[in-house]
Amino acid sequence: MSESKVQVQLHQKQDYQFDIHFGGAAPVVMADEPAPLGAGQGPSPVQLLAAAVGSCLSDSLLFALRKFKQAPEPIRCDVDAEVGRNAQGRLRVLGIRAVLTLGVPAASLEHLPRVLDQFEGYCTVTQSVGQGIAITVEVVDALGVRLK
Numbered sequence: 001m002s003e004s005k006v007q008v009q010l011h012q013k014q015d016y017q018f019d020i021h022f023g024g025a026a027p028v029v030m031a032d033e034p035a036p037l038g039a040g041q042g043p044s045p046v047q048l049l050a051a052a053v054g055s056c057l058s059d060s061l062l063f064a065l066r067k068f069k070q071a072p073e074p075i076r077c078d079v080d081a082e083v084g085r086n087a088q089g090r091l092r093v094l095g096i097r098a099v100l101t102l103g104v105p106a107a108s109l110e111h112l113p114r115v116l117d118q119f120e121g122y123c124t125v126t127q128s129v130g131q132g133i134a135i136t137v138e139v140v141d142a143l144g145v146r147l148k
Helices: 045-067 112-122 124-129
Strands: 009-014 017-021 029-031 076-085 091-101 134-140
Touching (some): 045 091, 045 112, 112 124
Parallel strands (some): 091 134
Antiparallel strands (some): 009 017, 017 029, 076 091
């Protein structure tokens, strides 16, 4: 992604429900807090954060592999965000764990060790969020072999 300014607009629908407008042709997404604050009718802010981290990691891994003309598809990413209380008793995201699963066995991909060493460093969101929240990243292949 080039250096630029990214803008989104949030418009309150009711209570804790907000429509998120990304601009252009991107669809509007409604966010909502889970009960008891909200009705849970859309992703929560924590889910959106987890999705942003997972999406960025997936994109970065795919880009790095395609740079070497490799086809790892379909990639899956499972993200767990641990929410707990900080020293002041306030809810915070304490850590994020992302597990990326390649759609093919590792043996079918060339340059994989190099890609695994580098792809996280190019992930804009993960590198930014990781300055304040511990993020753990694992990569497994289609056979379930842990590669990272």
